[in-house]
Structure formats: C-alpha cells, structure tokens
Amino acid sequence: MMTSFFAGLLLAYAGMAALCLGMERHFKQVWQHLPSPGQRQALRLAGWALLAGSFAACVLAWGWAMGPVGWLGQVSLGGFLLLMLLPYWPRLAVLLPVFAAPWLGLVGVIQG
Amino acid sequence: MKQTLTQSMAWLHTWGGLVFGWLLFAIFLTGTLAVFDKELDLWMRPEVPAQKVEQSQALQRALEYLQAKHPQAERWNISLPSERSPTLGVSAGNQRRGGGELLNPQTGEPLAVRETAGGGFFFRFHFTLNMPRTLGIWLVGLAAMAMLVALVSGIVIHKKIFKEFFTFRPGKGQRSWLDGHNASAVLLLPFHLMITYTGLVIFLLIYMPAAVDALYGDREAFGRALRGAPVEQQAGRGGEQGARHERAERPRAAPAPLAALGPLLAEAEQQMGPLAGLSIDHPGRSDARIEVRPILGNRIELTKGRSMLFDGVNGAVLRAPAESRPSQLTQRVMAGLHFAQFGGYPMRWLYFLCGLVSSAMIASGLVLFCVKRRRKYASEAPAARRVSHLIEALNLAAVAGLSLACIGLLWANRLLPVELAQRAAWEVNAFFAVWLLSLLHALWRPTLRGWGEQLGLSALLCMALPLLSLLTLPEPWAQPLHQALELTSLALGMALAGLAWRVYRRQEAAPPLPRRGAVMQEAL
Numbered sequence: 001m002m003t004s005f006f007a008g009l010l011l012a013y014a015g016m017a018a019l020c021l022g023m024e025r026h027f028k029q030v031w032q033h034l035p036s037p038g039q040r041q042a043l044r045l046a047g048w049a050l051l052a053g054s055f056a057a058c059v060l061a062w063g064w065a066m067g068p069v070g071w072l073g074q075v076s077l078g079g080f081l082l083l084m085l086l087p088y089w090p091r092l093a094v095l096l097p098v099f100a101a102p103w104l105g106l107v108g109v110i111q112g
Numbered sequence: 113m114k115q116t117l118t119q120s121m122a123w124l125h126t127w128g129g130l131v132f133g134w135l136l137f138a139i140f141l142t143g144t145l146a147v148f149d150k151e152l153d154l155w156m157r158p159e160v161p162a163q164k165v166e167q168s169q170a171l172q173r174a175l176e177y178l179q180a181k182h183p184q185a186e187r188w189n190i191s192l193p194s195e196r197s198p199t200l201g202v203s204a205g206n207q208r209r210g211g212g213e214l215l216n217p218q219t220g221e222p223l224a225v226r227e228t229a230g231g232g233f234f235f236r237f238h239f240t241l242n243m244p245r246t247l248g249i250w251l252v253g254l255a256a257m258a259m260l261v262a263l264v265s266g267i268v269i270h271k272k273i274f275k276e277f278f279t280f281r282p283g284k285g286q287r288s289w290l291d292g293h294n295a296s297a298v299l300l301l302p303f304h305l306m307i308t309y310t311g312l313v314i315f316l317l318i319y320m321p322a323a324v325d326a327l328y329g330d331r332e333a334f335g336r337a338l339r340g341a342p343v344e345q346q347a348g349r350g351g352e353q354g355a356r357h358e359r360a361e362r363p364r365a366a367p368a369p370l371a372a373l374g375p376l377l378a379e380a381e382q383q384m385g386p387l388a389g390l391s392i393d394h395p396g397r398s399d400a401r402i403e404v405r406p407i408l409g410n411r412i413e414l415t416k417g418r419s420m421l422f423d424g425v426n427g428a429v430l431r432a433p434a435e436s437r438p439s440q441l442t443q444r445v446m447a448g449l450h451f452a453q454f455g456g457y458p459m460r461w462l463y464f465l466c467g468l469v470s471s472a473m474i475a476s477g478l479v480l481f482c483v484k485r486r487r488k489y490a491s492e493a494p495a496a497r498r499v500s501h502l503i504e505a506l507n508l509a510a511v512a513g514l515s516l517a518c519i520g521l522l523w524a525n526r527l528l529p530v531e532l533a534q535r536a537a538w539e540v541n542a543f544f545a546v547w548l549l550s551l552l553h554a555l556w557r558p559t560l561r562g563w564g565e566q567l568g569l570s571a572l573l574c575m576a577l578p579l580l581s582l583l584t585l586p587e588p589w590a591q592p593l594h595q596a597l598e599l600t601s602l603a604l605g606m607a608l609a610g611l612a613w614r615v616y617r618r619q620e621a622a623p624p625l626p627r628r629g630a631v632m633q634e635a636l
Contacts, residue, residue: 062455066454077462
C-alpha cells in the first residue's frame with residue numbers, strides 16, 4: 001500500500017508540474033524562453049496522463065471507494081507544494097519528481 | 113448606487129470572511145489537530161506503556177481482571193489496543209456512565225494515568241467551541257454556512273481561476289497575499305467544499321429538525337425507528353430485549369462458562385475488519401451475550417454503533433453486522449468523509465496537511481483584509497483607525513494566539529502537577545488563559561512586532577516539545593507514536609519560526625506603524 005501511495009503522490013505532483021509547464025507564463029518562468037505549440041501540447045497531454053496514473057495508483061492503494069478521495073487530496077497537495085516551490089527554486093520544483101523517483105523505488109523494495 | 117454582481121460578491125466575501133474568519137480559523141485549526149486526536153491523547157497520557165501487545169493477549173488480561181474484580185457485574189466492556197492507540201480499557205456495568213480503567217495490556221495491572229483533557233479536547237472544541245448545550249454546534253454550523261458563502265463568492269470574484277492556477281509571487285506585499293490566498297483556495301477547492309459541506313451534514317438533524325419532528329413527533333421515537341432496522345436483525349434484537357425483559361421477573365440464569373473468545377473474534381474480524389472492542393452481557397451465565405465492535409474506518413461510512421452479536425456460551429452468531437439503508441448510508445458516508453477514519457495513516461496525513469493549508473488559507477484572507485486596509489491607513493479618521501487596530505489585534509489573537517494556545521495545552525499537560533485535583537479542567541483553563549493573554553498582548557503591541565513575538569513563541573514551544581518530554585518524563589521518547597508527534601511538532605515549529613523570521617525582517621524594513629497607545633492618545 002505504501003508503495004502505491006507514494007507512487008500516487010509522485011505522479012500527482014509530476015502531473016501538476018507538467019500541466020503547469022504547459023502554460024506559457026510558467027514555462028518561461030522556468031526555462032526563460034517560450035515553449036513551442038507542440039511542446040505545450042505534449043506537456044499538457046503528459047500532465048493529464050500522469051494524473052490518470054496517479055488515480056490508478058490511488059485505486060491500487062485504497063480501492064475504488066477510498067481511492068478517488070485520496071487522489072483528490074494528493075493532486076491538491078501536490079499542486080500546493082509546486083506552488084510554494086516554483087517562485088523560489090523553479091527548476092528544482094519541476095525536476096523534483098525526477099529526483100524523487102529513485103527514492104520511490106527504494107520504498108518499493110523495502111515494502112517488498 | 114447600482115452595484116455589479118462582482119462588486120457585491122466582493123463586499124460579501126470581504127466582510128463575511130472577516131467576521132466569520134476568526135471563528136473559522138479556530139474551527140479549522142482544531143479540526144486539523146483532531147485528525148490525530150488519539151495520538152495526542154496517548155501523548156498526553158505518557159504513563160501508558162510503550163510495548164505492543166497482541167489483541168488476544170490483552171483480551172486475556174482484561175478478562176482475568178474483570179473476573180477478579182467484577183465477577184457479579186451485569187456487563188463487562190473492553191476496549192482493545194489497536195494501531196492508533198495501544199491502550200487497554202475495561203469497565204463494568206453500563207458503559208455510558210464511564211468510569212472505566214486503563215490496564216497495562218501486558219501484566220493486567222491497572223495503570224495510574226494522569227487526568228487530562230486529552231486529544232479529545234481539540235475534537236470537542238472543533239464542533240462545540242467548548243460552549244454549553246448545542247450553542248457551539250449552532251455557531252459552528254453558522255460559520256460553516258458562511259464558509260460555503262465565502263467559497264462561492266470567492267469563486268465569483270476570482271477572475272483568473274485557470275490562468276493563475278499556479279501563480280504565487282512572493283515578496284510583493286498585498287499581491288503576494290492575494291496570490292497565496294487565491295491559489296491555496298483554488299488548488300484545495302475540492303477539500304474545502306467537501307469538508308465544509310460534510311461538516312454541516314453531520315448535524316443535519318440538529319440544524320433541520322422539522323422532518324423528524326413532523327414524521328416521528330419526538331426524538332425517542334425517531335431513535336427507535338433508526339435502531340430497529342432490517343428484518344434479519346429483528347430476531348437478534350428481539351431475543352436480546354426479551355432476555356432483558358425476563359430478567360426482571362425470573363431469577364438469574366444458571367452459571368455457564370464463557371465461550372472461547374478467540375475463534376469468535378476471528379470471525380468478527382473476518383466479517384467487519386480490525387476490531388476495537390467488545391462487551392459481554394451477563395458474563396458467566398447461560399444467557400451471556402457478546403457484542404463485538406469494529407474500529408471506525410474499515411470503510412468510508414462512519415460505522416459508529418456497528419457490531420456483531422454472539423451467544424456467550426455456544427458462540428453462535430445471533431446478529432450479523434447490519435448494513436445501512438440507502439438514506440442512512442448517504443449520511444454516514446458523508447460523515448465518514450468528514451471524520452477521516454478510513455484509509456489508514458496515509459489518508460490521515462493527507463487530511464492533516466489539507467487541513468493545515470485550509471487554515472493557512474483562512475489566515476491569509478484575514479491578513480489580506482488588514483494589508484489592504486493599511487494602505488489607506490494614513491487617510492483614515494481617528495475612529496476608523498481605532499477600528500482598524502482592533503481588527504488587527506483580533507486577527508493576531510485569532511491566528512497566532514490560537515496556535516500558541518494549542519501548543520500551550522500540550523505544555524500544560526506536562527507541567528501541571530500530576531496529582532492536581534480536576535487536572536483536565538485546569539489544562540483547558542490554561543488553553544483559554546494563553547489565548548486571552550495573547551489577545552491582551554495583541555492589543556498592547558504594535559501589529560508587526562506582536563505577530564513576530566507570538567509566532568516566535570509558538571515556534572519555540574513547538575520545537576522544544578521533545579525537550580519538554582526529556583525534562584518531565586522518566587522514559588521520554590519510548591513510545592514510537594510520541595516520537596512521531598514530537599517530530600511533527602518540531603517540523604511545524606520550524607515552519608512557524610520561518611514565518612516569525614520573515615515578519616521580523618519585514619518589520620525592520622517597513623516604516624513603523626504608530627503605536628496603538630499613540631493612536632489612543634490622538635483619539636482622546
């Protein structure tokens with residue numbers, strides 16, 4: 001359960017980060033240049049796909065009844081964490097899921 | 113003058129938010145703490161031993177104790193240790209009367225545990241505000257309605273919900289407060305709406321009693337209708353009541369040994385999930401009945417009162433756990449969503465963090481009100497200035513002062529003498545005394561300095577909580593749940609310290625606001 005819980009959290013954060021980067025204002029805030037229309041499209045698609053992945057992880061962790069409740073919480077809190085990090089460390093904020101992924105693997109191994 | 117919709121909504125949001133914001137912050141913060149009520153409860157009873165004991169073993173100790181101390185009792189109640197609370201509680205007779213005892217689950221010896229308001233204080237304050245009868249419940253309901261109004265009016269006046277979904281520009285004064293307030297409100301909107309609405313649904317029948325009064329006449333009849341439910345239960349219930357009825361006329365039933373509880377609990381656990389406790393009617397007699405209760409949170413539905421009934425001699429199932437009817441289920445699922453007993457610790461943490469962000473969102477709205485007003489401060493008439501200052505002081509006491517009072521309650525739990533009479537009441541007194549002092553302090557100090565000092569002190573008390581345990585307990589940090597609580601307190605303290613530090617720096621940079629005393633003199 002812990003593995004899917006943290007996977008859900010990570011995917012929720014990553015999804016929100018991708019959706020955020022899909023907005024011109026924030027893409028520029030992080031990378032100092034404007035995204036191409038294709039990039040924006042791809043980021044938005046990726047964002048929704050990651051959120052869907054997060055939903056699946058929550059259903060795995062809690063089942064169909066509690067999963068959606070937990071998912072909304074994870075997406076909200078993931079978005080809030082991103083909001084708080086973005087103005088201070090923009091690149092770290094959007095790359096955080098990449099750094100966090102190996103830790104998730106560790107949790108998975110410990111939990112078996 | 114004709115106003116646009118946005119203008120009137122903005123007025124409603126500003127003033128409604130201010131008037132109810134103080135109350136709402138208190139409700140949200142104590143509600144957030146109440147998410148960990150049992151953990152706080154355990155922390156406030158440090159005499160409870162730390163060892164983990166199997167439920168079956170604890171149950172054996174409880175039975176031995178009750179057999180020795182209350183062999184003639186009509187009823188034994190046992191609450192078993194579980195994941196969230198390693199305590200073993202027993203009582204004889206009617207449970208409602210309370211007066212139970214805590215046992216050491218390993219040895220079966222009664223524990224001398226300090227009297228304390230416990231984590232239950234935050235839980236009760238959250239919906240009663242510590243007021244008599246249903247007064248507090250009505251006030252909290254009113255505040256919840258105001259919260260819904262503020263949420264909806266907030267959505268109407270927020271022009272760029274999607275454009276500014278992730279927008280937060282710190283260090284820009286009013287702009288930053290507005291960004292933070294908006295984004296935290298929008299990102300957690302599902303939580304805000306859910307928690308406020310389900311909170312109202314819990315006391316549905318207190319707030320809107322007309323239907324019950326019209327259909328049933330009185331509460332008693334309604335209660336009976338609620339209890340006597342589906343057909344398969346009737347037999348069990350009837351038998352139970354019949355047994356009670358007969359007792360008055362007939363002599364006591366013949367002695368008979370109690371059924372083996374192990375397999376019985378295993379069956380109950382298999383049907384209902386992890387167990388919280390059981391009661392045994394007429395122990396040691398041929399008409400013994402065993403009622404087993406699950407912990408809350410095996411499902412979203414708030415399953416208070418759900419249980420399984422067994423024959424106490426042959427162990428046969430007399431009544432399977434009841435399933436709620438659709439209308440009841442709807443209400444109970446909503447109540448369950450609010451109580452957050454389901455989904456284990458991960459879910460509990462999500463609720464706790466969401467609650468903290470909600471509290472911060474309300475606080476940021478309160479601060480925003482003052483920041484906006486401060487800009488026109490210089491041009492205000494003396495009377496208006498006094499109102500401004502009063503609002504600033506109330507803000508400070510409602511937000512930082514309450515935080516101080518909450519952590520103050522935990523300090524009072526450790527510092528008040530253990531043998532003090534009516535100790536629990538004194539802890540609560542300490543809570544309100546700290547809150548009152550913070551209000552006086554807020555009225556006395558210049559605004560920013562007041563914020564810095566109260567936040568700083570809260571931070572200090574939060575961060576020093578592990579030290580307090582070290583100084584006042586013989587075996588500090590033995591209980592893993594204590595460690596988790598104190599680490600959380602440390603983290604919250606660090607966050608508060610960060611806030612206090614920013615306020616301090618801001619105060620250095622900003623031109624000083626006139627002292628309240630000076631304004632008073634000016635006004636005179």
